[in-house]
Amino acid sequence: MFNKTKFKQILTYISFVGPAFFVFSIIVIIPFVLGMYYSFTDWNGVSGTIKWVGIDNFFQIFTNDLQVKSSFLFTIKFTLASVILTNLLGFLLALSLTQSLKTKNILRTVFFMPNLIAGLLLGFIWQFIFVKGFSSIGEITGFSVFQLPWLGDAKTAFWGIVIVSVWQGAGYIMIIYIASILNIPHEVIEAARIDGASGWNMLRYIMLPLIRPAITICLFLSIAWSFKIFDLNFSLTSGGPFKSTESLAINIYTEAFVNNRYGLGAAKAFLFFIIVATITTFQVFYTKKKEVEA
Numbered sequence: 001m002f003n004k005t006k007f008k009q010i011l012t013y014i015s016f017v018g019p020a021f022f023v024f025s026i027i028v029i030i031p032f033v034l035g036m037y038y039s040f041t042d043w044n045g046v047s048g049t050i051k052w053v054g055i056d057n058f059f060q061i062f063t064n065d066l067q068v069k070s071s072f073l074f075t076i077k078f079t080l081a082s083v084i085l086t087n088l089l090g091f092l093l094a095l096s097l098t099q100s101l102k103t104k105n106i107l108r109t110v111f112f113m114p115n116l117i118a119g120l121l122l123g124f125i126w127q128f129i130f131v132k133g134f135s136s137i138g139e140i141t142g143f144s145v146f147q148l149p150w151l152g153d154a155k156t157a158f159w160g161i162v163i164v165s166v167w168q169g170a171g172y173i174m175i176i177y178i179a180s181i182l183n184i185p186h187e188v189i190e191a192a193r194i195d196g197a198s199g200w201n202m203l204r205y206i207m208l209p210l211i212r213p214a215i216t217i218c219l220f221l222s223i224a225w226s227f228k229i230f231d232l233n234f235s236l237t238s239g240g241p242f243k244s245t246e247s248l249a250i251n252i253y254t255e256a257f258v259n260n261r262y263g264l265g266a267a268k269a270f271l272f273f274i275i276v277a278t279i280t281t282f283q284v285f286y287t288k289k290k291e292v293e294a
Contacts, residue, residue, distance in 0.1 A: 038266040045262030057267035071251040079226035085166045090173030112171035123235025126164045154244035180214030216287040
């Protein structure tokens, strides 16, 4: 028998979910499926002729493409450095700004503001700072650290990108840690103080176990950001010098839109997706397990 109430409920769900799902399909699902298809083809991204080549693109990536291996190693090193430093700085800022400071609200805003600046614009600003600003400060003060070729040498360029990435992302991570720290029951903190727990013991045995859900979220976000870095990397160094700081995202962009090998670029992007999805899934599974154990 036809149920009008159930039909109205279904119609209501479709009315709310339908437009969002349609937009999500157009922007995410359809391009993703097309990208998977193009990864098995030889296409320049422009012509109407698309040649099916099967797994040849993937075979070429693993056997002949030395630059993608270099880009992968750079991305791994950058991700490790950026994730550790971003979460460490974000947590230290959160820990400091949950204390009794009169200016804590202003400082929270100040530290969060870099996250509001677009990555390309932020990269060009810091490029000016590294090239012109540091050079001027080095001439005035004589400090050797400011006289380094920050974006002209492979080692210093790597740390330059890390510095800007941490400076941009730490404020966002800080907000998540602040919310988690403020959510810790005040009675637990007071009981620990009465029992004579030191600051380090309170941090290690009370605060860190209780904010593990926030740690899971922050690690997931920072890992995803770091692996997918493009705008900062592109505007700061464009992968230079001599492609020593080229991330996987820039390598994929160059392959598809500069070298006009869209099929090969799509194959790299598909492998990149699998790598990032695997790592983030393992990270969430592992940290969620630690939450339960705590």
